[in-house]
Amino acid sequence: MTAVADIGVVGLAVMGRNLILNMDDRGFVVAAFNRTTAKVDEFLAGEAEGTRVVGAHSLGELVGLLEAPRRIMLMIRAGPAVDEAIGSLIPLLDDGDIIIDGGNSLYTDTIARTARVEAAGLHYVGTGVSGGEEGARHGPSIMPGGSAAAWPHVRNLFTSIAASVDGVPCCDWVGSDGAGHYVKMVHNGIEYGDMQVLTEAYDIMQRGIGLSHDEMAGVFAGWNSGRLDSYLVAITADIMRTRDDDGEPLLEHILDAAGQKGTGKWTVISSMELGQPVTLVAEAVYGRIVSSLLHQRAAAAKALSGPEPRMRGDRDELLSDLEDAVYASKIVSYAQGYMLLAAAALEHGWELDFASIASMWRGGCIIRSRFLGEIMEVYTEDPGLPNLLVSEFFGSAVDAAQAGWRRTVARAVGAGIPVPAYSSALAFYDGYRTARGPANLIQAQRDYFGAHTYERVDRPRGEHFHTNWTGSGGDVASTTYEA
Numbered sequence: 001m002t003a004v005a006d007i008g009v010v011g012l013a014v015m016g017r018n019l020i021l022n023m024d025d026r027g028f029v030v031a032a033f034n035r036t037t038a039k040v041d042e043f044l045a046g047e048a049e050g051t052r053v054v055g056a057h058s059l060g061e062l063v064g065l066l067e068a069p070r071r072i073m074l075m076i077r078a079g080p081a082v083d084e085a086i087g088s089l090i091p092l093l094d095d096g097d098i099i100i101d102g103g104n105s106l107y108t109d110t111i112a113r114t115a116r117v118e119a120a121g122l123h124y125v126g127t128g129v130s131g132g133e134e135g136a137r138h139g140p141s142i143m144p145g146g147s148a149a150a151w152p153h154v155r156n157l158f159t160s161i162a163a164s165v166d167g168v169p170c171c172d173w174v175g176s177d178g179a180g181h182y183v184k185m186v187h188n189g190i191e192y193g194d195m196q197v198l199t200e201a202y203d204i205m206q207r208g209i210g211l212s213h214d215e216m217a218g219v220f221a222g223w224n225s226g227r228l229d230s231y232l233v234a235i236t237a238d239i240m241r242t243r244d245d246d247g248e249p250l251l252e253h254i255l256d257a258a259g260q261k262g263t264g265k266w267t268v269i270s271s272m273e274l275g276q277p278v279t280l281v282a283e284a285v286y287g288r289i290v291s292s293l294l295h296q297r298a299a300a301a302k303a304l305s306g307p308e309p310r311m312r313g314d315r316d317e318l319l320s321d322l323e324d325a326v327y328a329s330k331i332v333s334y335a336q337g338y339m340l341l342a343a344a345a346l347e348h349g350w351e352l353d354f355a356s357i358a359s360m361w362r363g364g365c366i367i368r369s370r371f372l373g374e375i376m377e378v379y380t381e382d383p384g385l386p387n388l389l390v391s392e393f394f395g396s397a398v399d400a401a402q403a404g405w406r407r408t409v410a411r412a413v414g415a416g417i418p419v420p421a422y423s424s425a426l427a428f429y430d431g432y433r434t435a436r437g438p439a440n441l442i443q444a445q446r447d448y449f450g451a452h453t454y455e456r457v458d459r460p461r462g463e464h465f466h467t468n469w470t471g472s473g474g475d476v477a478s479t480t481y482e483a
Contacts, residue, residue, distance in 0.1 A: 005031035008062045008072040012039045016075030018136035024051045026160040031065040063092045073100040095121040098150045102129045107178035114146050114177040123150035128184020130365035139163035141365035142171035145180025163364025170363040175350035189267025189281040191366050193333040196284035196421045208311040213249040217241045230369030258288040274343040279428050280333040283420035306416035324404030325422045332425035335388035355379035
């Protein structure tokens with residue numbers, strides 16, 4: 001069989017198809033395969049008609065169509081299907097060939113798969129691809145990691161099909177084994193947070209201030225022309241304007257039960273494992289869970305009392321304060337996300353470039369925004385910055401926004417409108433800026449009932465003490481703690 005293709009793509013769902021067409025537009029010859037081979041013929045006769053895309057009806061045929069080193073990209077459902085595909089491909093490939101997983105795989109799976117594939121003499125790339133169907137077709141954000149030796153062989157392909165901002169591709173090598181998928185996971189967690197922040201703004205505008213959908217569309221569109229310029233704000237304005245067949249806002253016909261595919265949950269689990277307070281993303285995940293309790297909420301609405309959900313005050317002032325709350329909460333969410341990335345880099349030995357990650361997220365992906373350009377600049381100036389909040393730019397921004405942020409949270413609480421994202425972000429901010437908090441009481445309690453010991457402010461860190469609080473417990477301590 002004559003090798004004619006630059007890359008093979010396995011999986012012809014929407015993302016796979018659109019990436020193939022994107023690659024074809026950029027001059028790459030793609031061999032396409034799907035386990036249900038009828039979809040290959042359907043694709044070639046439909047969307048791919050007139051392109052240089054070639055079809056394969058088996059993995060063996062796909063491998064035979066590829067130039068060496070062979071590059072095969074899996075665009076299939078994350079989980080066991082990826083392991084099965086790897087198992088089927090390894091016997092068909094030669095040393096130095098490359099398997100690429102472009103799905104939303106859990107980073108720990110990617111770490112294990114990299115080791116497995118490298119042990120077979122091959123290279124493995126686990127890459128996050130963000131931007132949805134439109135991004136895949138016209139230019140996504142691409143976050144590759146895995147076998148470093150593979151990067152020279154996939155770099156031109158990835159940077160060619162990726163989105164670009166100011167002439168810079170939204171793609172760069174992230175790091176070894178699972179680093180690419182980890183960065184994509186955190187991206188998705190931040191995406192959960194951004195969506196929750198805007199959802200709370202919508203709730204306040206509608207129930208708290210009493211705006212119509214057209215008025216809300218105008219507010220979001222206005223925000224999108226300033227510091228909150230972003231893809232998610234822009235599409236929220238479009239959603240507010242959209243009408244159903246009956247002429248009513250389509251949004252009000254959509255059930256208020258949010259779905260999720262797991263990447264937000266993974267982010268929160270990882271934050272707990274690494275001891276990082278990614279509180280806003282956690283509240284976004286729990287917010288979706290609460291939304292799914294439809295029957296319980298319907299019953300509780302009849303049984304539980306609360307204030308009338310209406311905020312008092314000048315409309316323009318309420319909206320200005322709300323914008324401050326959105327902006328400040330967003331800053332905290334990204335600060336927490338980067339705290340998690342730093343901890344993961346330390347844990348796994350990844351040399352993550354925070355400015356590069358922000359650059360990769362500036363275009364193509366769901367969280368793309370002007371805001372990320374500012375994060376890129378901050379980390380370019382100070383790569384060792386311990387937290388975005390202590391940078392001059394973002395520290396000043398939060399300082400300027402916090403009065404409106406606090407007023408918004410207070411008004412929402414007074415009106416019985418839940419704002420878990422704004423309030424958790426504010427609680428983190430206040431906790432983070434408190435030099436001495438009340439956790440000494442927790443340590444005293446733990447030592448009292450469990451002899452877990454404590455440290456003292458007048459002794460070096462690492463020395464542990466136990467008090468016989470009751471006079472009958474003796475001097476024997478339990479285990480020390482880690483903090």
